[in-house]
């Protein structure tokens with residue numbers, strides 16, 4: 001579910017992203033090369049917990065057939081990053097847990113979703129993405145963030161490390177469940193407005209495919225997400241357990257979350 005690839009070359013730091021991801025050339029088990037946007041535990045506010053949450057949500061997105069780049073684990077030896085090309089990236093790799101988390105670089109043609117683009121034929125995909133973000137409590141798919149891209153035919157979503165925060169207080173007034181009426185209003189308001197909110201406002205929303213897709217997320221599948229994580233990330237496992245408990249509960253409330261999504265977009 002999460003292939004481990006080996007970093008062979010440092011290309012550059014990505015130009016955006018508070019976690020300072022690096023673009024690395026990596027070798028797959030079958031010997032082929034792949035370019036991977038790699039996040040390091042030392043670059044994330046929540047440390048390795050951020051990587052574990054990002055990996056779990058990427059595996060979930062793949063299972064739900066949402067458009068997301070392949071998630072991988074990246075073995076990075078700090079020597080692969082020459083301090084002469086980036087002391088910062090070298091230090092990031094040196095002070096981080098191995099493996100790092102990566103997503104396979106999108107093919108050419110994708111660019112950040114901007115309000116002046118046309119998205120004919122992409123409304124259902126867009127609605128599924130907004131609903132997914134509501135479900136995973138993701139406040140980060142904002143207009144100012146380039147973490148939702150489009151090539152004119154498909155969207156691509158990544159960057160889920162800021163989701164599933166506040167699980168300890170979930171279900172309280174501080175962090176209501178997304179199936180509670182009013183809980184997703186923030187996706188439509190202020191600086192936190194979802195990047196696809198305006199596009200979707202007032203549209204006819206179809207969720208049949210997305211609702212049916214949740215059938216693959218069985219208890220065994222949720223357990224497999226945790227099993228796919230490396231043991232070196234074990235300090236994240238208590239939060240991972242909370243996250244998986246939440247996703248297990250969420251499955252029972254998918255129609256109610258979609259009702260709330262319809263409510264905020266009507």
Ligand SMILES: Nc1ncnc2c1ncn2[C@@H]1O[C@H](COP(=O)(O)OP(=O)(O)OP(=O)(O)O)[C@@H](O)[C@H]1O
Pocket residue numbers: 014015016017018019020021037069103104105106140145146147158159160161162
């Ligand atoms: N798989 C990918 N393919 C192509 N570009 C990518 C990919 N993953 C990330 N990027 C690029 O790198 C940038 C930083 O990645 P990402 O958003 O995951 O980092 P971040 O530090 O979590 O960002 P943020 O500060 O928005 O939370 C993205 O905005 C995007 O431009």
Ligand SMILES: [Mg+2]
Pocket residue numbers: 019140159160161162
């Ligand atoms: Mg992020």
